[in-house]
Amino acid sequence: QQPVQSPQAVILREGEDAVINCSSSKALYSVHWYRQKHGEAPVFLMILLKGGEQKGHEKISASFNEKKQQSSLYLTASQLSYSGTYFCGTAPKSSGNTGKLIFGQGTTLQVKP
Amino acid sequence: GAVVSQHPSRVICKSGTSVKIECRSLDFQATTMFWYRQFPKQSLMLMATSNEGSKATYEQGVEKDKFLINHASLTLSTLTVTSAHPEDSSFYICSAEGLAGEKETQYFGPGTRLLVL
Numbered sequence: 001q002q003p004v005q006s007p008q009a010v011i012l013r014e015g016e017d018a019v020i021n022c023s024s025s026k027a028l029y030s031v032h033w034y035r036q037k038h039g040e041a042p043v044f045l046m047i048l049l050k051g052g053e054q055k056g057h058e059k060i061s062a063s064f065n066e067k068k069q070q071s072s073l074y075l076t077a078s079q080l081s082y083s084g085t086y087f088c089g090t091a092p093k094s095s096g097n098t099g100k101l102i103f104g105q106g107t108t109l110q111v112k113p
Numbered sequence: 114g115a116v117v118s119q120h121p122s123r124v125i126c127k128s129g130t131s132v133k134i135e136c137r138s139l140d141f142q143a144t145t146m147f148w149y150r151q152f153p154k155q156s157l158m159l160m161a162t163s164n165e166g167s168k169a170t171y172e173q174g175v176e177k178d179k180f181l182i183n184h185a186s187l188t189l190s191t192l193t194v195t196s197a198h199p200e201d202s203s204f205y206i207c208s209a210e211g212l213a214g215e216k217e218t219q220y221f222g223p224g225t226r227l228l229v230l
Contacts, residue, residue, distance in 0.1 A: 002156070041206050041221040042157070047216070087156065087217070098170075099145050099210050101219060103157045113114060 001026065003090045005104035012078045012111050020073040020107045022088030031064050031071040032089040032101060035082075042087060045073075078111045085109070116140050117209045119222035126197055127230055134225045135194045136207030142187035143209035147219060148180075151204045163190045197229045 001055040010018050022031060030049045034042035046055045051066025059076045069088075075082055085108045090103035116139040126132050136146055145164050149157040161182050163169045169182035181193040190209075194201055204226050210220035 026131075032219065034221075039222045044218055044220060047218050074195070091217075098162060099217060099219070100147070100159060100162060103158045 001092070002102055003088055003104040004085075005088060005107045007107060008105070010110070012109065013079050014080060014111055014113055015094045016111075018078060018109060019074045020075075020086050020088075020109075022071045022073070022090070022104055024069040024090045024092070026092040028064075028066065028069055028093055029091040029093055029097065031062075032091070033062055033071075033073050034087045034089065035084045036087060036106075037110065045086075069098040075109070078109075080111050080113065083085070083109055083111045114206055115218075115220045117207065118180055118223040119207055119218050121173050122207070122223060122226060123226045123228075125228045127228065128198055129149055129196055129197045132227060133191055134205055134227075135201075136183075136190045136192070136222050138209040138220075139187045142210075143190075144187065145210045146184060146190040148182060148190075149208065150186045151206060151224075153204075157206065160192075174208045190203070194215050194227065197227070199229045202229045 006021045010033050031102050032047045033045040038040040047062035054063045062073045064071045085106045100108045118137045119134045144160040148160045149158050150160050159172050160175045161171045163167045163182050165184045165187050171177045184190040204224050206224040208221045210219050
């Protein structure tokens with residue numbers, strides 16, 4: 001039931017790009033993306049509510065393929081501040097519209113100078 | 114906007130005692146609050162869903178008599194870990210969902226680190 005994120009970990013140099021994928025075995029209402037720094041709570045990045053939706057702010061964007069039950073997070077021209085663990089949270093249709101999120105196992109991103 | 118606070122941020126207690134954690138939405142009314150537990154280097158595991166004025170809905174495997182949840186108002190939910198044991202040591206995080214910011218978005222509190230000796 002837990003969505004699968006890939007890759008598990010990635011190391012980048014500043015300025016490089018990365019893609020983090022989130023794949024669910026269940027039909028989804030929405031996909032939510034968060035970034036968590038060590039010892040802190042997750043910080044909301046964005047929510048995708050409709051199939052085919054693409055969103056972004058600054059150099060971080062995401063897409064949601066509802067048919068494939070997948071979402072991808074795109075990080076372009078990475079900065080040191082992008083380091084952290086990225087989680088996708090999925091709202092399965094089987095849970096009804098309860099707002100419940102099931103989180104992936106996380107992708108650890110390390111950006112080096 | 115959309116600020117969620119938790120108190121305390123850290124707590125150390127003896128085995129067998131109870132600990133209460135508060136979660137507050139500071140600048141919006143939260144129709145629903147969620148409680149998560151996170152062990153080191155692991156994902157966030159949903160424990161329960163809390164709606165104001167009604168009983169919490171617990172996830173499978175979470176003991177409702179051990180983790181008491183009260184959602185007395187639209188801005189406050191509390192989690193009480195009763196008769197805590199060392200295996201309950203974890204990072205407990207609440208989130209609040211409301212009409213602030215993007216609809217259906219959960220905003221997380223800063224978390225409470227519990228250590229049971």
